[in-house]
Every structure is written in structure tokens, then in C-alpha cells.
Amino acid sequence: MIDNELKITLEQRVAAAVTPREAAVEVMKELQHHYGWLTDEALHEAANLLGLSPLQVEELATFYEMIYRRPVGRRVVHVCDSISCWAMGGETLLEQLAGRLGIGVGETTSDGMFTLLPCCCLGNCGQSPTMLVGDNLYGGLTLEKALDILQREREGIETK
Ligand code: FES
Incomplete structure (x- = not known):
């Protein structure tokens, strides 16, 4: 309530x-x-x-894909799978992140920290591939950069 x-x-x-x-x-x-x-x-x-x-x-x-009708993790990770990001490896990034997080796309990590979802264009096509973590937008990603970002997001939550 x-x-x-x-x-x-x-x-x-x-x-x-x-x-x-x-x-x-x-x-x-x-x-x-x-x-x-x-x-x-x-x-x-x-x-x-x-x-x-x-x-x-x-x-x-x-x-609206940013409205969640089922439980999600503390941070929802939206990886763009629209054309620019897809062409720059966004699809691969999504799969690799899923593998590194130990979940499938659409699932939440066992610690309840991250839910991983594909999404439509985030309006950051010039810096493909792009992901949105909570309210924070990140572009020009590689797998390593994305993992670093998730680690920082995790630390930010844990120190609150
Ligand atoms: S296509 Fe990914 S941000 Fe536009």
C-alpha cells in the first residue's frame, strides 16, 4: 500500500x-x-x-517494456537489440552477459541483483551497443565494459 x-x-x-x-x-x-x-x-x-x-x-x-508485471532484480539490465546495436554486436553481448550472469535472457540472478532483458532502441544508436541499467544508460560497450559496469552497479547497491 x-x-x-x-x-x-x-x-x-x-x-x-x-x-x-x-x-x-x-x-x-x-x-x-x-x-x-x-x-x-x-x-x-x-x-x-x-x-x-x-x-x-x-x-x-x-x-511498455519498462513496466514489469512480474518480480525483477534490484537492477533491470536492458540490452538494446534494435538495428544499430544488433549490427554492432548487441545480440552477442546479450547472450554473453546471460552466460556470465548464469541466467537466461528474461531471468533474474539468484541473488536477486540483476534481471536481463532485451529492449528496443534506447536512443543512443551513435554509441552502439547500448544498455540501460536501472536509470543509467551506457554505450560503446564490450563484454568487459558491460561486466565492469554491472560490478560498479552492484557495489553501488551494496554500499547503500
Ligand atoms: S539501436 Fe540501440 S540505441 Fe538505438
Whole structure:
């Protein structure tokens, strides 16, 4: 359950939007941030805030690949598999990262730290291949660079 402060913040965002749907992604992202993923409870809260049915919110949630309808790790690693990154080795990077993390694509590491997912263009095509870790965008990757980044992300979480 969300606290009153977050509820009021989200209500204000919905009120400021031209239509509730316009605020839907922002509301879902905030609730996802609060719960770690968009739980059923969060989905119903989003529906109440937006004045939409849970089914309508579910449909919106499944449309956006950065909204997670099942549990994910502390950091979600999105590796771009669109054309520029694919041509520069993004697909190989995704497979190699999966191997080094000991998981399949779409899975979460056993320590709950990382979930690995492919994604559409991250708008960083000039620095392919690119990945997004949480909210941090990284380009010009090699496997070694990507592993270093994940190690730093891990250390950043563990020292918090
Ligand atoms: S194709 Fe990967 S960032 Fe655009």
C-alpha cells in the first residue's frame, strides 16, 4: 500500500494531465519504483488513481517494456537489440552477459541483483551497443565494459 504522500503526489500528476491516460506511464513507473515491480496491488492502485479499469491499466502496462508485471532484480539490465546495436554486436553481448550472469535472457540472478532483458532502441544508436541499467544508460560497450559496469552497479547497491 502506498503512503498518503505518494498518493497525493500521484493524484496531482493525474489532475495536471490532459487525460488520465497521459499520466498512466508516470503513475505506473512511480508505483513500480515503490513496489519494485507493478504488483497486482499497484495495478489496482493505478487504476483507482487514473479512473481506469484494472484491465485498461493492464493493457497499458503490457505495452511498455519498462513496466514489469512480474518480480525483477534490484537492477533491470536492458540490452538494446534494435538495428544499430544488433549490427554492432548487441545480440552477442546479450547472450554473453546471460552466460556470465548464469541466467537466461528474461531471468533474474539468484541473488536477486540483476534481471536481463532485451529492449528496443534506447536512443543512443551513435554509441552502439547500448544498455540501460536501472536509470543509467551506457554505450560503446564490450563484454568487459558491460561486466565492469554491472560490478560498479552492484557495489553501488551494496554500499547503500
Ligand atoms: S539501436 Fe540501440 S540505441 Fe538505438
